[in-house]
Amino acid sequence: MNNLNIVQIGAEALALAVLFATPFLFAALGEVFVQRSGVLNLGVEGMMLMGAFTSIYVVSSKGLGADPVIGLLVAMVVGALLGLAMAVVSVTLQAEQGISGIGFTLFGLGLSTLLFKLLAGGVITARGFQSLYIPGLSDIPYIGKILFQQNVLTYLAFALVPISVWVLNKTTWGLQIRAVGQNPAAADAMGVNVARVRYLTLIFGGMMAGVAGASLSIAALPVFQENMTEGRGFIAVALVYFGGWSPWKVMGGALLFSIANNLQYWAQNYNLQIAGSPIAPNLLLMVPYVLTILVLVFARQRRRQEPAALTKPFTRGEN
């Protein structure tokens, strides 16, 4: 019998939660930039799916049999192109952002499935990014398992958190993004090209969504099945609101959600009972969602800094 004690379970759960928080983190960090510049991209889900399919297809033997790094680059390019398209629609043409986002989600879902059917014909697998043990650190009890035995995309995702904070808060770039999101007219008056900034954040956001998809299909589970993200793109957008547009808090949200989600699987695995009776699996499955809402209610954050111009298109001279 191989029974884990509670600490071991905790370590395993955290390690898996970190792994499965990766796609949320990529997508949500990208979305932070997009929203900080005043645009809501609800098309993340579709962009993730396109990234997930194109990357594994390139890597799999049914496709090119390429190195996972190539797959990652392909996912970035595909995501960026979709982000660019979203920018044309929502920035240049000033289309309503919620609806065009849903349009992109439908488009990405449909196209990824169609390509999957035409090119792959059925479920595809590939040898993707493997776990990368950080020498020394990976041997630390528990901590090593949780933090230092992950694949390279997971390290990258978490590394991007402080980088994002730095970019947003300490660089001219970040300043421009925030200005454009807060008060585009003022930014424009100061000589910032509002449209250009929003184009760039949307392209970056699309790229990150593509990488988020790839982090599932060629890292966490090297396999693709149609609609494999199943709403994770929307969760990622929700996490941006959870984190109040702060990368650190977004990371906290992604981890909280993933940890709660992973723990409920453990609760199911070990048939967790309350007052002697087992809990229906579907009720346990609600826990991460309920918890996310509750934490937000009780955390009593400081005033969240919602970008004032979020979802508002900008036309020079109108505002």
Add this chain to the structure above:
Amino acid sequence: MKKRALITILIALFALAVVVNAQAPFRVAIVAPSSVTDLAWTQAMYDALGQVQESMGGEGAMEIAYTEGMFDVTAAAQALRDYAEDGYNLVIAHGTQYGTSLFELAPDYPDTSFAWGTASDTGAGQGLTNVFAYEASAEEGGYINGVMAGLMTESGVVGIVGPVPAGDALLYINGFQQGVHASNPGAQILLAYTGSFGDTAAAAETAQTQIAGGADVLTGSAQQVVGAIDAAQTAGAVWFGTQFDQSGNWAETVVSSQVFDWTATLEDMIAQIQSGTLGGTAYNLTLANGGLTFAYGQVAIPDDVRAAADQAVADVAAGIAYPLGGLPEGQFRVALVAPSSVTDLAWTQSMYSALTEMQQQLGGEGAMEIAYTEGMFDVTAAAQALRDYAEDGYDLVLAHGTQYGTSLFELAPDYPETAFAWGTATDTGADQGLTNVFAYEARAEEGGYINGVVAGLMTESNVIGIVGPVPAGDALLYINGFQQGVAASNPEAQILLAYTGSFGDTAAAAETAQTQIAGGADVLTGSAQQVVGAIDAIQTAGGYWFGTQSDQSANWPDTVVASQVFNWTPVVGSMIESIVSGSVGGTAYELSLSNGGLTFAYGQVEIPEEARAAADQATTDIASGAIVVQQELPE
């Protein structure tokens, strides 16, 4: 004719006189359309009578009278009446065409037992109690012959010399064509009927035209075929026979013959008569009950052909393969409406692959059209799709999801000619007056049990994980069966069970699997299309996977030990056959281990001898009822 009847009567009287003071022998008379040496239909029965006679102790114990060549139905009726009048214990009317006359005279001789073939109707519906019926599933042996023929043809052209497109000959020819299609989809089939059972010259001529057309393998039915066999021999072609062993004169030409073995049928009839039951049973010769056997000539059969034939025999006997007796006229059109994709490696794919298999068996797209609408999770859209297909005149419309039931029952009455099928379901709507709905379901818990038994014996860590979608339906049955199997083979094993709450969330299935692997599981199973994520996870961890619904080994041959496969092919075949015969619904089908509906597909994982033996034992025990797999787990 009269003379012959007279002779018969005289013989009968003489026989009667002989046995009056001896112990009364059992007296059997047969009236047949052709000769008792026809190498075909009549000889098969006559020789069987001879064998039964021998085993009963010779002429003293059993008397056989026959009237052959009775193609004239009126004369045959007179012969039948004569035998009955003479007090024969069993009078055999060895031709379908004698049925009307038989049913007329049978009530007049309530103490005489009659047997009638090819037939399945014992007249019970008309109040008759003294008629047995017998038939042969000639399509089964036809299928086997066809499988071999498809593999043995070098020219890719196969000829069939038929008598008339009816009865036993048609069954055989239909089965043969399906066998050829199944083993060699590219083969061309030349089929011609002579319009007669006895026109040997016409059969020879027909065979020669087919040989001229490139055929190097031929078959045919009825007594006329001797002409065709001869033509085949002359041309150096090979022949497949039916009804009787035809290799005697052409050992170098006849590869194999399907042989109708009626002895068991006759023995059972006689035993019933002697115990006072004079009729009511319908017999059917099949591969499964040993009534259909094969006789081989001296043609060298390649090993792979022999192996394919043996496999086909086993599959047909087990109900895994299903040659249709009646083929649709023209193109048969099937439409499938399903909630997930036809490549989902799960529920929908299991049905779609059965349809494509049946399509190949029937001869490709020309013989059977398959239209499908996948991803129809929206019930309203699905209802519209179902109605469209019915409106478009599809012969069979499959509503491949329980959730479609309400809509289906609503629209089915509008299309009384269209056959609908619905699963997972057991309700054909008969109590609502519906006659055009088939229902189908799978006893997934049975295969779950077998998988569980093997899994219990293959785990080294003694921890087994189950990745479920939603605790309901087919998935729950499978999971419950699996847990019972594990408990039976390895009570020590710990089971980690978690549900993802979704059928299609591949990533959640992967994550769930990884928690179980982290928890020590080295063997996993799961259900629904999402499991691909879980299989990949256990592959990475170096463990084993057990699948269900469809064969999941293709992508992970070194990980997937076994998959329970829902084999809908016989269900689809049976539905088509039923539709062809005019019945467009009313049957509820169930896939189980015993009826061949649940089969197993294996990957390349080596299964320990002990586990395989345990699985075989469990399969036998479930099929025999010695083990009953519960659908629900005890609290």
Add this chain to the structure above:
Amino acid sequence: MNLRISRSDFIIALAPLIAFLLALVAGGGILLVLGKNPIEAYGVMLDGAFGNEASLFRTLTRATPLLIIAVGICIAFRAGVINIGAEGQLFVGAISAAGFSIYAGAQLPPILLVPLTLLVGMIAGALWGAVPGFLKARFDVNEILSTVMMNEIAVQLLLFLLSGPMIDPEQLAQGTRVPQSAQLPEASWLARLAPPSQLHTGLFIGLAAAVVVYLLLWRTTTGFRIRAVGQNRDASRYAGISVPRYLMLGLVLSGALAGLAGAVEVTGITHRVVEGFAVGYGFSGIVVALFGRLHPLGAVPSAFLFGALLVGADKMQRTMQVPSATITVLQGLVVIFVVSSDFWVRRYTARRQARVATNMPITPEVTPATPSEVSA
């Protein structure tokens, strides 16, 4: 009202149509890649949606729930809240209505049963919408986050009820255990309008809802306040309107209509709640509402056209035997192109406004900074 038809009126009317056609052209490229003739395919599509009485009824059948949802979405968006949660509100409405009808159906006279069943669905949807509404009003929890989460919770709640407490007793008896509820008593079914089509009286409920919501929003004080809050929260606060209250009301009413849509769908079409019930309707409803320019009466043609797109595309998929994903791509393209065409609509609207000097924005923003409108 300005009754003269100017060039800009034409462009305003034609822009979405041209965009729709362009989307079809783009989709035609995909059809060509799939080896299908796009013209034939679109002919089939058109015929499938409008070709005859039966297809027209189908379009209306599919449009009915979308219309009801969209009308509700209009209220939320007018109040300045983005309700992504129609999906979950619909599920909860459907399952509650079904539960009520199954358990109370025998005790009630049919005349009361149908309205009460629908009412229960509305109340359940309203409550599900009240949660994010309350969280928004009281704790300033962003409604996109809470409604996305509430959707997921509703999905699991539905599965929990269907596989356990509310599972069809027949499914237990047969041992098939498929997750679905028992059938609703026939007395609670909505009448069919044109058998054999599935079109039912829910269509009238939808049309009535559109009119009622229009009157509510533009002819009552409550409606005025809802819109005022949506237009400008700060100004409303200064004007003495309780902003949290109307934010919440927007989500509650929106949820009520989504719940009603669920109740209508279950009493009108499926007669039982099944696994996969009405999946995706909530999102389609949002698209319909936005296509209808967030106006309850605009939702009527919008729902009709979207229903036509769904029905026609399904028909095309079947007839041409293209993968169903093609249809999803096409829908995505249509949504993207049509929503983009608003650009020209806005441009010419602005010109016309400048010309006729009336204040009549066609496209209200979600939380617009545009001047408040005077009339519809």
